[in-house]
Amino acid sequence: MSSSQNPIDPRSLRDAFGTFATGVTVVTAIGADGAPIGFTANSFTSVSLDPPLLLVCLAKTSRNFEAMTSASGFAINILSDSQKDVSNTFARPVEDRFAVVDWQLGPHGSPVFADVSAWFDCSLEQMIEAGDHVVLLGRVQAFEKSDRNGLGYVRGSYFTPALAEKAVSAASDGPLHLSAVIERDGCVLLVGDNISDLPGCHAVSGEPLQDLKAHLEASTGLAITIGFLYSVYEDRKAGCQHIVYRAFAGAGTPAAGRFVPVSDLSGLSGSATADILSRFAAESSLGNFGVYVGSEAAGRVHSIARKA
Known part of the structure; x- marks a missing residue:
């Protein structure tokens, strides 16, 4: 402040x-x-x-x-x-x-x-x-x-409210898991035993953004600002819908996980999370972000250009 x-x-x-x-x-x-x-x-x-x-x-x-x-x-x-x-x-x-x-x-x-x-x-x-x-x-x-x-x-980028609303509506049926690509100073916060997971939680109310923000701040001990919708996909094997947002962390040392440079995320594969991180690294280098809508196996990235 x-x-x-x-x-x-x-x-x-x-x-x-x-x-x-x-x-x-x-x-x-x-x-x-x-x-x-x-x-x-x-x-x-x-x-x-x-x-x-x-x-x-x-x-x-x-x-x-x-x-x-x-x-x-x-x-x-x-x-x-x-x-x-x-x-x-x-x-x-x-x-x-x-x-x-x-x-x-x-x-x-x-x-x-x-x-x-x-x-x-x-x-x-x-x-x-x-x-x-x-x-x-x-x-x-x-x-x-x-x-x-x-x-x-x-925050220096475009977004399209209509696309976000349509994508979230598509994920409204079934169990809903919320997670975030949390950014700070060219790094992304990862959690888990192998520091390879996105922090997140299951939706517990009719206000998923509030659920996610409360969980992220409680688990990391950092001030978190929820930003753009980044990915909406169905994990058909697990029978679960996933919504991933971009988010931004305030100063401080996270209580869980650690910040990993975006440059270290390129080329990851093998899971939906790895694909998200690899795409985020590629889009960050170009300054052009999109919203993925689909399943864990196939879908489409709706391009949303960054302001020149």
Whole structure:
């Protein structure tokens, strides 16, 4: 825990802010030269229904700062879970970002995208100084929503809530075992006599995440944050459903097991757990994680890309 009496480490503070799960948006406007501009942002929130207001934060170091703050308005495009590539494109210094997206001018004149969960075309109501950022307060002039699920973002990676819900529902019948790939500083916590097992427990209530978190914290003595769904599979021989999450451990020495470098997990095989760890090592090296859905023998990894 950081104290106000001690210096705040910017990188650590950014990581702490990043534990808050958000949606992903692309903020757009028309520059002074008449060309469209845009950037990926998750610092968006609704403010008021009457009048209809929303806000987004813009870094003063942004290459779009001058153009955005001098524009008469802007649009918020809430990306759908099929638009990870759009998010990545608008997060990079790409020459013509708009060439990869289907867009048009909204009713108030800012670019709005097709296939998004929703868009809001706004006039600039107010610009508020806020440290190394400014807050752009927009008045909604027009909006449109769809039935597409939104793209999620937390701890530097994307997630798709719809896929997680579908996968967990598929594992709702029969005995349920919960476990976690617990990460910290490039290592994974393993337990068991041979330090080769994932820590976990059987579900004992209708709240599997609470069951898992309580068990992990009691057995390891560490603060545990449950993250993304990582694997859902049926062990047909044992007649048991398994749900595996990614999780993150706080500081301290674990009361059980030990942390093993991710680099030592490559090439493992012979069991469902070994396959999970080997896949995790491979995905960690690429920065692209997925969700496995299937059985202990065969299934499919649904790719969920990491933000570039």
